[in-house]
Amino acid sequence: MRVRIARRAGFVASLALAMLAAVLLPSPAVAAPQFAAADEATVQPGVVTNTEGAECTSNFIFTDGTDVFIGMAAHCAGTGPATATDGCTSESRRLGTEVAIDGASQPGTLVYSSWLAMQDNGEDDVNACTFNDFALVELDPADVSITNPSVLSFGGPTGLDTDGTESGETVYSYGNSPLRGGVLQEKTGVSTGTTGGGWSHQVVTVTPGIPGDSGSGFLDADGEAFGVLSTLAIAPLPGSNGVTDLAMALDYANTHGGLGEVSLVEGTEPFAPSLLPLGL
Numbered sequence: 221m222r223v224r225i226a227r228r229a230g231f232v233a234s235l236a237l238a239m240l241a242a243v244l245l246p247s248p249a250v251a252a253p254q255f256a257a258a259d260e261a262t263v264q265p266g267v268v269t270n271t272e273g274a275e276c277t278s279n280f281i282f283t284d285g286t287d288v289f290i291g292m293a294a295h296c297a298g299t300g301p302a303t304a305t306d307g308c309t310s311e312s313r314r315l316g317t318e319v320a321i322d323g324a325s326q327p328g329t330l331v332y333s334s335w336l337a338m339q340d341n342g343e344d345d346v347n348a349c350t351f352n353d354f355a356l357v358e359l360d361p362a363d364v365s366i367t368n369p370s371v372l373s374f375g376g377p378t379g380l381d382t383d384g385t386e387s388g389e390t391v392y393s394y395g396n397s398p399l400r401g402g403v404l405q406e407k408t409g410v411s412t413g414t415t416g417g418g419w420s421h422q423v424v425t426v427t428p429g430i431p432g433d434s435g436s437g438f439l440d441a442d443g444e445a446f447g448v449l450s451t452l453a454i455a456p457l458p459g460s461n462g463v464t465d466l467a468m469a470l471d472y473a474n475t476h477g478g479l480g481e482v483s484l485v486e487g488t489e490p491f492a493p494s495l496l497p498l499g500l
Contacts, residue, residue, distance in 0.1 A: 253288050253364050258489045261368035262323030263290070265437055265487075266394040266405070269357065270320040271297045271313065271330070277396040278321070279437030279448050280377060280466075281369035281485040282356060288364045289356040289482065290321060290328065293435035293448055293464070294335045297355060305451065307335040308349035319357045326360035332477045334469060341476050351419035351462070353450040354469035355435075356482065370487035372396075373406045376443035378491050380484045382467045385411035385421050390441040392493050393425060393449065397432025408493065412460065421447050421463040429461040438463050443491025445484055 258264070265280045269292050276296035282289040295305065297313045304310040312335045318327040334352040343349060359367060371377060372394050385391065389411045396405050409425030423438065429449050438447035447463035466484075474481055 253283055253286075253485075255364070255485075255488065256366050256368050258368045258370045258487075261366055263321060263359070263363060263367040264323075264370060264372050265290070266372035266396050267322040268396050268398065268432075269296065269322075269328075269435070271317065274298075275398055275432050276434045277394070277432065277436035277449070278357075279435055280371070280445050281367065282470075282482050283485055284480050284482050288359045288367065288485075289331065290359060290367075291435070291437070291448065292319075292355050292357060293450055294333045294353045294355040295450070296435050297330055297333055298335070305353075306349050307352055308338045308343050310335055312336055321357065321359070321363075323366070324359065324363040325366070326362055328357035328359050328363075330355060331358045332356040332473055332479055334472060337472065337476045345417075347416040347419045348472070351416045351450065351464055352469055352472055353464045354448055354466070354473065356473065356477075356479070368488060369485040370489035371437060371439065374439060374443070374491060374493055375489035376439055376487045376491035377437070377445035377484065378443035379445070379486060380467055380470070381440050381442075381444035381446035384414040384418055384465060385423075385440060385446060387411060387413040391423050391425065391446075392439045393423075393429070393433075393436050395427075395429055395433030395436045395449070397430050399430055399432050414465075419465050419468055420450070421465060422460050423447075423463055424460045437466075439491070439493075443493075 279291040299311045317330040321328050334354045393407045407425040412422040436449045450464045451462035
């Protein structure tokens with residue numbers, strides 16, 4: 221009897237130690253996505269996305285540590301008229317919709333839309349409903365190895381801007397609308413300030429954003445990603461653009477998107493904007 225008790229006690233002790241080790245020891249690290257070199261990549265921020273005929277420009281690369289996403293504007297998956305800009309009421313294609321990505325071998329998948337998330341969340345903040353215009357498209361795993369997170373032409377991003385823009389601050393963007401015919405994609409300009417409770421920045425660039433540039437990313441003077449092109453404005457400045465604040469949009473996605481913690485991937489190439497007004 222004593223032998224049996226001793227054996228049982230030893231088994232219990234071993235089990236307890238194993239359970240303790242499982243709690244205390246770190247879990248195996250998840251391998252970071254392996255990206256292509258910038259000069260070999262065919263998918264980068266600034267390539268064109270096509271959502272059932274709606275062509276837009278992608279902004280930045282994101283990851284949750286396992287899956288890789290490319291960003292676009294939520295309205296690029298909208299199904300209503302061009303005047304439907306309230307994300308809390310405007311109709312959108314469902315999650316799971318395939319999105320063609322220039323340079324990718326396989327279509328991506330729409331896995332987050334700020335419009336759908338706000339509607340599911342019963343969002344009633346007017347500024348969020350008006351300006352939160354952000355979506356994530358998951359890349360097919362086969363295309364991660366041909367992707368690089370550096371913004372076309374400019375390099376960067378060097379990080380995520382979390383304090384918005386001030387009036388007069390220099391900004392940069394790469395708009396790849398098919399209407400441009402492969403020219404004048406690089407844009408530089410200035411911010412005219414932050415509005416909408418921090419949700420939106422008005423910018424004036426040479427050249428201004430046009431249809432097809434929607435979703436393109438904006439960088440500040442330090443190369444930090446601060447925004448996503450959302451609207452073409454006729455007031456207060458004709459030709460100005462409304463830019464969704466990326467930090468706020470990403471925080472909303474992480475809180476209400478159901479994807480876990482998604483973060484911006486910094487570029488492998490240094491941020492190197494032109495010294496001259498681009499597009500001139």
